[in-house]
Amino acid sequence: HQVNVNSSTIRNNGSHGISAYYANLDVSDSFIEGNYIYGIQASTPYDVRLSGNQILNNGNYAAYINLYSGGTYALGDPNIGSGNGSNGIGLRGIISQNTQLALQPMFPYIINGDLTVNLGATLTVPAGQVIKVEAPVDDLLIDGALVAEGTASAPITFTSIRDDSVGGDTNNDADATSPATGDWGHIIIRSGATGTLTHTEVLYGGYYGTLQAAIQVTGSGSLTLSSSRVAYSDLSGIYLQGGSGVTTTLDMSGTTIEENGGSGISTSSDLAYTHQVNVNSSTIRNNGSHG
Helix, strand or coil: CEEEEECCEEECCCCCCEEEECCEEEEECCEEECCCCCCEEEECCCEEEEECCEEECCCCEEEEEEECCCCEEEECCCCEEECCCEEEEEEEEEECCCEECCCCCCCCEEEEEEEEECCCCEEEECCCCEEEECCCCCCEEECCEEEEECCCCCCEEEEECCCCCCCCCCCCCCCCCCCCCCCCCCEEECCCCEEEEECEEEECCCCCCCCCEEEEEECCCEEEEECCEEECCCCEEEEEEECECCEEEEEEECCEEECCCCCCEEECCCCCEEEEEEEECCEEECCCCCC
16 A cells, blocks of 8 residues: 655544554655544554654654564654654664664654664664653664764764653653663664664663663674763663674773663673773763773
């Protein structure tokens, strides 16, 4: 199916404003208000494009995109919204093609359920974007590549949905909740994958469970951090898990690792694993265990 909605008003419906299954969905320059559940819902879509919409006062997510079909998600002009149960664009599922998120300066992306970047695919996050995560069990899993390159004036932030200091009151509860350590899960750079974070903050993750840190690198995975910050993890800030016969790599410069419940940076104690850790011009302070 191909569903195109342009310059339209969708309001006061008893479920979702727009709901599309197994379809290509293009919604642009439309006014979507007062629907009982989601403003826009796309479940297992092939391709989704949302551009220049006003999404207001819907009962749950402004928009919710389930990418389990491995489809693509693109945006044109920024979408705006307020008064929704969750003021942002929910994302979950599988990214199997190179995907560059368009900047939504007033509208965070919200990871709800695991979001996986497959081998061979790259997820690129634009400078200035805020990505919030819904729950302690929600992870960003990288089997391909994560590129988050902010700037000094437009940093990228990964944080809790309860964090109103960036991206606004996304969970629409005024000051009823505040962010806390372990509010969400982890960024996991799996074996063979890469993560590149520049002028990026990773805050309030590292839920205490089976993993070890807010950012975990496994096997032959590699993580490059520059001019970034990892803070308020329930566990360590960064953990290199390692793997037999491979090297797990961390390159870090001009970065601050602070106020984490465990160590700032830690590695597996297995003597069969090889880790390469390069730290330059960085600050590691006020963590609960080792630096």
